[in-house]
Amino acid sequence: MLWWRIPEAAFLLSVCACVTLAYEDDIEIQYTDYYNEITDGETPAPTPSSTPCNSPDLTKWDKIFSMMENSQMRENMLLQYVDDIVKVEMGTLRGELRRWAQIQQLLSAEHTQTSRLAKLESSCLSSRSAGAGFGLNGKNGLHLQEVTPGEVALDEVLAAMKAVKAELDEELKSSRQRRLPAGCEMALLFPVRSRRIYTAVIPDVPLSLSAFTVCMWVKPTSVFNKTVLFSYGHRRNPSEIQLLLAQTSAVFTVGEEASQVEARSVVSPGQWIHLCGAWSSEQGLATLWVGGKKMASNPGMAKGHSLPEGGSLQLGQERNGCCPLFDPKLAFAGKMTGVNMWDTVLSEEEISQLAAQRGQGCQQRGSVVAWGVTEIVPHGGAQFIY
Template sequence: MLWWRIPEAAFLLSVCACVTLAYEDDIEIQYTDYYNEITDGETPAPTPSSTPCNSPDLTKWDKIFSMMENSQMRENMLLQYVDDIVKVEMGTLRGELRRFIAEYERSCGAAVETAGRRMVLQLENHLRETLELLKLSDLTSAVGNFNHMEAQIQQLLSAEHTQTSRLAKLESSCLSSRSAGAGFGLNGKNGLHLQEVTPGEVALDEVLAAMKAVKAELDEELKSSRQRRLPAGCEMALLFPVRSRRIYTAVIPDVPLSLSAFTVCMWVKPTSVFNKTVLFSYGHRRNPSEIQLLLAQTSAVFTVGEEASQVEARSVVSPGQWIHLCGAWSSEQGLATLWVGGKKMASNPGMAKGHSLPEGGSLQLGQERNGCCPLSPTSGSGVAGFEGSFDPKLAFAGKMTGVNMWDTVLSEEEISQLAAQRGQGCQQRGSVVAWGVTEIVPHGGAQFIY
């Protein structure tokens, strides 16, 4: 029995020895791997170690949300920083602009106001001189001096335009800086407000209003002067002051009026128009209405041979306005045409075809011969007894100029040149009646004006 125990004891001793050796080797390894340089005599305090977090792994959605939160926070911080910078810079800019405006506003406004007042005074002086000339001149002298007056008015208008342009440039140069900073004052949520109107701007508005009033007055005066001016370069005109049976003008043609074609043209400015107002009339005892150019209310009428056969242009006449009329007729074609203002307004292809104007008749302006004409050598007119045969209801009242008559039918281009109000139509003379050359005798109160 004892011998059986001896091997068991030996086995246990060997096992213990092996365990002891294994423990010593483990301690040496741990000492070699975790060697700490600790001086003798110092006992370091143990460092508590936190228990590792045993939280589960983050999902991809958790990571995305975390990134978004971080991004939003950084954006808010950046916006706050930018807002602070803008506020500081805007405050600085506002202060600079206010100092600039305070420094230059008074000098600029005073310059604009002074220049504006000086220009207004100059324009008022020119206008006063022109109006004095117009008031001191009567109708005849006004017509004679119109070119000089018109030149003065044109100079005045040119000066007004020049001063307006200079004032606009001055306004732009003085107010451009203020307009650049007009909206940088901080006020309210948006931080913007408009600058108040300065005294310089008020003065500028007053100057512009005064200049506009002067321009309107000049336009009215120029319009009135043009109405007094004779058209087409004419230097004289016939004036029929009132409607009367004694006021007319006799025309003595250079050649007999035995014609198979003709064109008659004239400028007229009626004072008033009625049912029938005679402008040009040629006739004899058998037919006092061989040729008639007349007005009927606002219409122009042209007849040849018989009054029943006529050419009419409606709504072409305005009292107080110059108008150019031409009537043309050809016996071969029997075509009569009426022109108003250089434009063909009406025609009649069947008027007095094959007819020929008889000679020996009488030609009048502003009246017509009505047939029963008792001869009276002492009547005092170019054609005896005419005063007693005129009808005052047919008489013309107004002005007439540029009366010409040709023995041919003029072309459209030639009539257009005659009708140019600012042209030189009066320089063209007719072959039968030539304005300024043919003898024209006024009677009664009719007279030439220049």
């Protein structure tokens, strides 16, 4: 038993020895020094990198790309700006159209309800007259006089429609007040009465005239004893020509203020009015036109007189002969437009065309003072409005 185990043990020992030899590496490790050694040898010179390209073509392309980027940014900004403006304007226009559509619907409903109420009223009147003809006095007559729920509802509808009509009338009235007359696109605004607020007019030709016509549209805020609208004068006579308001009257003077033409009860505060003053030295005839109609005339005013040149022409004030300042009691407060002056006496038909509130009178220009062409210089707080 013991003898056969001896070879087996020898075989196991030989196998173990073979395995150990198979995995054995011939690596010699020598730890002569546990620290890194830095040699004192020469440091190799660094290799220089290549110089970047300095080609002029590359700089030119950079500039081109930069310009393209800048132009693209500007284009985007402009597009955004235009888009914002269009959005705002479209929103405003949409609101106005909706408001207009609502007004049209209200007007249509008002007309429909008015026609229905008229038919109902006529039918009620006819039925009552028929009942009276048949002698319905007693119980049946009292029954006809009773107010039914339908009539109460109709009364409420009628009251509501009257309120809507009143609102529409006020809206139309305010829109007419804001609109300028005779096709005018701008006006002069004199906000308050002040000695500093006036407008100087520099005529296209000298005012050495023997005949003229001056016309204008005015809308006074309030009226006083004397309010100067148009004034031409010099140091010796500051009132050679005056077109003015005196309470509810319009006054026109030439040469001397003692001789004048007056149209009474023609001016209303807050309302547009068209005034024309015409004068001829040969005939000595001065005429005042209000709203296209001849309201007053004076056949003996400054006959043979000629206007001297070199004077000053103002709107809304009168220059004193001695002092450079104005009198605040003569100042005009309100709006003024369509100021024109001709060197002839206009005909009745021409003045009527100028005074048409829904016409195109502002398209006609004077030969001495032309509205929208002649230089007009506001002073103080006077300004142009559109």
